Amino acid sequence: MRPGIALIGLRVCLLAGLWIICTGGPAWTATTERIVVNRFTGVAIEGFDPVAYFVTGTAVQGRAEFEANLWGAVWRFRNEGNRASFLAHPEIYGPQFGGYDPADIARGVTVAGNPRFFAIVAQRLYLFSREANRDAFAANPERFLYEVGKRWPALQEQLSQ
Template identity: 85%
Template sequence: MRPGIALIGALVGMLAGTWLACSGLPALAATTERIVVNRFSGVAIEGFDPVAYFVDGGAEQGTAEFEANLLGAVWRFRNEGNRAEFLAHPEIYGPQFGGYDPVDIARSVTVAGNPRFFVISAQRLYLFSREDNRAAFAANPERFLYEVGKRWPALQDKLSQ
């Protein structure tokens, strides 16, 4: 076998091995948007209606019929009233920290929250990546919000606009 071909084969093998070794790791660094959106559709929080958490008390799917483009994301709503309320007060109804999990932010990492795991605290919506994070936050939101306050500005600067 020629030395040049052997070198190329070795490099390809090394790269494939590195990819396989890393493919099972969570892709924390892959989340680079200021608001958690579907990278293909641009829809925020998996199409759930952010106002419904407050009005209906739970995670309710919005529809394409009632969409709004705001803050670089497409938001979906269950009805025109929810859409209008969100557009009037996105700072109240939008998920805090762009939909990233505040428990993970307190650990200095940005992990997208799951719209099914949520807490409304002090009239603000928080999304969590896991049920344990939701439970920990619900037990002591002040503790986590204190830590998030120290870490979020630096993490947010690393997210693209």
């Protein structure tokens, strides 16, 4: 092998590794759990307040002083009222499918959703790995949810193993 080709291959590998680290790839998020959490801190949805999506319509970072532990995850909230609302109705305020992207689930894979790409449909919170997935889902949520309904039980079973 020529030295120039080996050097190019090394650079490609280094850039790929840096991309995974810098984009919060697999090193930062546990994707073998029923709830997407940071594998080092146990914090769900990157510390964003799940209730704030409903109250403000935006992604709002929660605060460490307003935490709750539920479903094996640490949830953060903007204030005590949001924390209390979540604990009273976690099935409403928690992200559907544990924070996994429903567009990817419909394709048969589990990919952690990014809390910055979200949609609220029929009073439920959905997180998406990419903006394009969110937009496709928002255009026809019934189609995606039908496919998710067929695939989610088996995928969820795999996550719990």
